[in-house]
Amino acid sequence: MTNAPASPPPPTVAVLGAGSWGTALALHCARRGLPVRLWTRSVEHYEAMAAARVNARYLPEFPFPDNLAVEHDLGRALAGAGFVILAIPSHGLRATLHLVQAALAELAAAAPRPYYLVAAKGVEIDSLRTMADVVHETLPKEHAERMAVLGGPSFAAEVARGLPTAVVIASADAAAAAAIQQWMHGDGLRVYATDDVVGVELGGAFKNVIALAAGVCDGAGLGQNARAALITRGLAEIGRLCIALGADPVTLSGLAGLGDLVLTCTGGLSRNRRVGLALGQGRALQEILDEMGMVAEGVNNTLSAHRLAQREQVEMPITQIMHAILYEGMSVRRAVAALMQRDLKPERD
Numbered sequence: 573m574t575n576a577p578a579s580p581p582p583p584t585v586a587v588l589g590a591g592s593w594g595t596a597l598a599l600h601c602a603r604r605g606l607p608v609r610l611w612t613r614s615v616e617h618y619e620a621m622a623a624a625r626v627n628a629r630y631l632p633e634f635p636f637p638d639n640l641a642v643e644h645d646l647g648r649a650l651a652g653a654g655f656v657i658l659a660i661p662s663h664g665l666r667a668t669l670h671l672v673q674a675a676l677a678e679l680a681a682a683a684p685r686p687y688y689l690v691a692a693k694g695v696e697i698d699s700l701r702t703m704a705d706v707v708h709e710t711l712p713k714e715h716a717e718r719m720a721v722l723g724g725p726s727f728a729a730e731v732a733r734g735l736p737t738a739v740v741i742a743s744a745d746a747a748a749a750a751a752i753q754q755w756m757h758g759d760g761l762r763v764y765a766t767d768d769v770v771g772v773e774l775g776g777a778f779k780n781v782i783a784l785a786a787g788v789c790d791g792a793g794l795g796q797n798a799r800a801a802l803i804t805r806g807l808a809e810i811g812r813l814c815i816a817l818g819a820d821p822v823t824l825s826g827l828a829g830l831g832d833l834v835l836t837c838t839g840g841l842s843r844n845r846r847v848g849l850a851l852g853q854g855r856a857l858q859e860i861l862d863e864m865g866m867v868a869e870g871v872n873n874t875l876s877a878h879r880l881a882q883r884e885q886v887e888m889p890i891t892q893i894m895h896a897i898l899y900e901g902m903s904v905r906r907a908v909a910a911l912m913q914r915d916l917k918p919e920r921d
């Protein structure tokens with residue numbers, strides 16, 4: 573009887589970015605039995621986590637399992653890693669990937685060609701490039717082509733708690749999606765796969781803009797009807813832009829579109845919704861961000877979505893209003909009036 577070929581050993585996972593999302597994904601992969609190295613750029617944060625064996629700043633209630641090591645040396649984090657998760661906020665990914673590229677060159681033979689999973693949800697505000705574009709522009713081709721992106725309704729704190737969560741992995745490389753799906757699926761996480769990288773990336777980036785607006789709506793006390801209308805029309809407008817940029821319309825009604833939009837517009841754990849809530853209550857943006865101490869990608873993504881909508885000549889009234897509130901000093905009251913007084917439209921527009 574021939575023996576079935578032994579399945580390859582689980583890869584070592586290097587998670588780059590020890591914020592909420594990187595830490596939650598590191599905890600999940602460790603629970604899946606994968607050896608994990610969680611890398612942070614901050615020496616102080618590295619020393620604190622190494623001493624306490626917990627990320628006290630972002631997820632203090634989840635001690636690290638034995639197979640989760642903390643790293644500050646990028647070369648050591650990447651050496652021998654077969655799976656690299658990029659959980660850096662979108663504004664910092666390009667700079668981090670330049671460090672990765674340099675570390676890979678140093679490692680040379682010791683650096684297997686890992687699969688990469690982009691976990692950030694954003695579009696660069698100056699270049700208007702997606703995170704997948706940034707990977708292709710910074711990593712060697714033989715590495716960049718082994719990339720996937722992650723989307724779907726997935727609050728870090730709930731993933732860290734092991735609560736049932738469904739996400740979607742998108743890659744042009746079916747083998748990459750299948751491998752990552754195998755490694756991550758289980759222990760409360762259902763992992764779907766698709767080849768629509770654009771749709772998953774842009775759905776995840778632009779839902780943050782609508783989540784800011786949903787927070788403004790609730791903060792200003794506009795009611796449940798208004799929020800439901802905002803979510804519905806928000807999906808319509810981000811769908812128009814995503815499709816104009818090459819997304820599959822089906823993706824927008826899936827986990828990375830509708831799923832993540834509903835979660836982030838209504839869930840109390842959303843940082844974007846929390847920023848919007850405080851804006852709606854009349855607080856100043858910088859004060860809100862300083863107090864929160866975490867990233868709210870919707871602030872930058874409002875800029876990138878607004879610029880892309882102008883470039884692609886796509887009408888995005890909610891994004892335009894969020895841009896006016898965040899960057900043009902428009903009051904929430906005037907913003908609401910402007911939205912409600914728009915010309916009559918067929919719903920399909």
Ligand SMILES: NC(=O)C1=CN([C@@H]2O[C@H](COP(=O)(O)OP(=O)(O)OC[C@H]3O[C@@H](n4cnc5c(N)ncnc54)[C@H](O)[C@@H]3O)[C@@H](O)[C@H]2O)C=CC1
Nearest residue numbers: 590591592593594661662664692693726727728866867869
């Ligand atoms: N927190 C969540 O529930 C989820 C977050 N995401 C996405 O994950 C990405 C990361 O967000 P979070 O971890 O939540 O943010 P966070 O604010 O919790 O942590 C951000 C981490 O990135 C580090 N960082 C910031 N700028 C950096 C740079 N230039 N280079 C290297 N490291 C840098 C910070 O030191 C911090 O450790 C975002 O794009 C976010 O949209 C996606 C799904 C869920």
Ligand SMILES: O=C(CO)COP(=O)(O)O
Nearest residue numbers: 724725726727842843844
């Ligand atoms: O993307 C997320 C959940 O899927 C996290 O949302 P926030 O960035 O608004 O917290």
